[in-house]
């Protein structure tokens with residue numbers, strides 16, 4: 001099972017965390033996936049991309065791999081490297097903007113078959129913006145590949161969605177959080193408050 005192998009990899013690098021977390025949505029959760037615990041380790045990222053390419057099968061047979069900043073860039077680069085394909089990067093149109101564009105003189109021929117890749121699917125915002133940034137290039141997006149789909153398959157992008165792991169992380173509004181009720185200290189991931197993971 002790709003999912004079990006990948007979740008084991010997330011555990012090995014310490015990316016799958018248990019605790020009391022403030023999510024970017026404002027909700028609280030007892031679980032958090034710190035993607036950069038994986039992406040900081042090139043060998044683990046290489047292994048994750050190998051698993052994702054294997055899971056994609058024929059859907060990985062494209063001409064170009066495209067990912068959004070920041071994690072998606074690392075994944076698009078590594079998946080392209082493993083498959084002997086070029087990569088392209090979808091960046092924010094301007095600082096603070098949600099719109100994305102393919103910048104830096106990237107030339108994409110109309111009709112190019114494309115695989116879009118990103119790290120963690122939560123709201124789908126960066127994938128939608130990446131797809132929109134590709135529309136002007138008139139490409140053929142064959143699939144959207146994710147490391148982790150935290151919506152458990154709730155979003156339909158059009159092209160097939162393929163994820164190494166798919167699970168909904170339980171979360172609560174702050175005023176209904178059982179961990180707050182127990183007085184467990186709340187941690188905002190990505191800040192120095194978060195204890196370093198043990199690998």
Ligand SMILES: [Zn+2]
Nearest residue numbers: 028177179180
């Ligand atoms: Zn809480």
